[in-house]
Amino acid sequence: MPHQCTDCGRTFDDGSKEMLSGCPDCGGNKFQFRPGGVDSADPDPDAEPPEPPEPATDGVTRAVGSAATAVRDLVSPDPAEPDPEADPSDGATSPGQAGSTPSPADTAPEDAAQASARADVVPMEELPSDTPEPADEDHTPTPDEHDETTRHGETTTTDEREDRPDLADLREELNDQFESIRVLEPGQYELNLMELYDREEYIIALQEDGKYTIQVPERWKDG
Amino acid sequence: MGILTELKSSISRAASTLFSAEDPKRIGIYGPPNAGKTTLANRIARDWTEHGDAVGPESEIPHETRRARRKENVEIERNGKTVDIDIVDTPGVTTKVDYTEFLEHDMEEDDAVRRSREATEGVAEAMHWLREDVDGVIYVLDSATDPFTQVNTMLIGIIESQDLPVLILANKIDLEESSVQRIRNAFPQHETVQVSALEGDNMDEVYDKIAEYFG
Numbered sequence: 001m002p003h004q005c006t007d008c009g010r011t012f013d014d015g016s017k018e019m020l021s022g023c024p025d026c027g028g029n030k031f032q033f034r035p036g037g038v039d040s041a042d043p044d045p046d047a048e049p050p051e052p053p054e055p056a057t058d059g060v061t062r063a064v065g066s067a068a069t070a071v072r073d074l075v076s077p078d079p080a081e082p083d084p085e086a087d088p089s090d091g092a093t094s095p096g097q098a099g100s101t102p103s104p105a106d107t108a109p110e111d112a113a114q115a116s117a118r119a120d121v122v123p124m125e126e127l128p129s130d131t132p133e134p135a136d137e138d139h140t141p142t143p144d145e146h147d148e149t150t151r152h153g154e155t156t157t158t159d160e161r162e163d164r165p166d167l168a169d170l171r172e173e174l175n176d177q178f179e180s181i182r183v184l185e186p187g188q189y190e191l192n193l194m195e196l197y198d199r200e201e202y203i204i205a206l207q208e209d210g211k212y213t214i215q216v217p218e219r220w221k222d223g
Numbered sequence: 224m225g226i227l228t229e230l231k232s233s234i235s236r237a238a239s240t241l242f243s244a245e246d247p248k249r250i251g252i253y254g255p256p257n258a259g260k261t262t263l264a265n266r267i268a269r270d271w272t273e274h275g276d277a278v279g280p281e282s283e284i285p286h287e288t289r290r291a292r293r294k295e296n297v298e299i300e301r302n303g304k305t306v307d308i309d310i311v312d313t314p315g316v317t318t319k320v321d322y323t324e325f326l327e328h329d330m331e332e333d334d335a336v337r338r339s340r341e342a343t344e345g346v347a348e349a350m351h352w353l354r355e356d357v358d359g360v361i362y363v364l365d366s367a368t369d370p371f372t373q374v375n376t377m378l379i380g381i382i383e384s385q386d387l388p389v390l391i392l393a394n395k396i397d398l399e400e401s402s403v404q405r406i407r408n409a410f411p412q413h414e415t416v417q418v419s420a421l422e423g424d425n426m427d428e429v430y431d432k433i434a435e436y437f438g
Contacts, residue, residue: 190318191318192318196347197351
C-alpha cells in the first residue's frame with residue numbers, strides 16, 4: 001500500500017487515481033508515500049514501538065530522501081509537469097541509443113514504481129499531440145544533437161543520484177530560490193533553512209538593508 | 224625524562240577519557256514556534272534542578288524565545304542511575320517571519336518589527352546550533368496542529384542525516400483537538416511520546432525516554 005491518507009489511514013495502490021481529488025472516505029488531501037518494503041513498519045504504536053536507537057543506514061538515507069521529496073513537492077510549483085528536456089527523446093527512440101543508456105528505472109526500485117505510476121496515469125499516446133515543438137519550426141535537431149542533450153541530461157542526473165541524491169537536489173533547489181535570509185520589507189523575512197544550516201559562519205545580527213553581522217569560525221581568523 | 228613524559232601523557236589521556244565520559248550531553252529542544260519548547264524546558268528544569276529556575280519566559284505569542292538558552296547539568300534520575308544533560312531551549316524554527324502576525328497580539332508596530340527581526344536571528348542561531356553544538360534532539364510538536372509541514376520534514380531530515388538521537392514529543396495532549404496518531408503517522412521511523420508539558424502529564428515516560436536515548 002504505497003499511499004496512505006494521513007487523516008483516516010485509508011490506503012491506495014501505487015499510481016491510484018482515486019486520491020487525486022482527495023480521500024474518498026474523509027476528504028483529506030494529505031497522503032504519505034510508503035514504498036514497497038517499508039510495510040513492515042506499519043504503525044501499530046501500542047503493539048510494539050519501533051527501535052529508533054539503531055536505525056539502519058539505509059533507513060536514514062531513505063528517510064532523508066523521502067523528507068526531501070516531500071519538501072520538493074511543497075516547493076516546486078508544478079511537480080506533475082514533465083521535464084521539458086527529457087521529453088523529446090522519450091517518445092522516439094533515436095537510433096543507436098536504445099539500450100545503450102541505462103534508463104532511470106534501472107537505478108532503484110522506487111524510481112521504477114514512480115516511472116510506472118507516471119506511465120499508468122499519463123500514457124504517451126494520451127499526451128496532446130500539439131505540445132509545443134518549437135524545434136520543428138525553424139530548426140530540426142539532428143539525431144546527434146538529440147543524443148547530446150539526452151546524454152548530457154542523464155549524466156547530470158546520475159551523478160547527483162550517486163551523491164546523496166535527494167538532499168543534494170533539495171539543497172540546490174532551495175539555494176536557487178533565495179539566499180539564507182531575504183528581507184521582504186522591514187519586519188518580514190523569508191528564511192532558507194538549508195542554507196542557514198550549511199553555512200559555517202553564524203549570523204548574529206540582521207540589518208534592515210539586508211546586511212548581516214556574522215561571526216566567523218575561529219580557524220578562519222588564523223589565516 | 225622520557226618515561227616521565229610518557230607517564231604524564233598517559234595520565235592526561237586517561238583523564239580526558241574519564242572526563243569525556245562524564246561530560247553531560249547537550250540536548251537541543253527543537254520544533255516550530257509555539258509548540259511548547261520553553262514550557263517543556265522549564266518543566267524539566269523545575270523537576271530536576273535544585274532551585275528550579277525557569278529557563279525562559281513562556282508565552283502564547285509566537286517567537287517568545289529568540290535566543291537559544293542553556294540550562295547546564297540537569298541531573299535526571301532513572302532506575303537508580305543519574306543522567307546528566309545540558310538542555311538547550313532553541314527559538315522556534317520557521318521559514319517565514321512576519322511582524323503583522325504580532326500586531327494581532329496588541330503589539331506596537333515598532334515592537335512587532337523588532338520581535339520579527341530578533342526571531343529571524345533566533346532561527347539562524349537555532350540552525351547553527353543544530354549544525355555543531357548538540358548531541359541529541361528533543362523535537363517538540365503541538366499535537367493539535369498539522370505535523371506535515373516543510374519545516375518539520377526538513378528539520379527531521381537534517382537531524383537524521385546527522386545521525387543524532389531524536390525523541391519526538393507530541394505536546395499539548397491536554398487540548399481537545401490533539402491527535403498523537405497524526406504525529407506518529409508523520410514520522411513512523413521515530414518513537415513519539417505524548418505529553419502535556421503545561422499540565423505535567425506523562426512526564427515520567429518522557430524522563431524514561433530521555434534516560435534511554437541520551438543517557
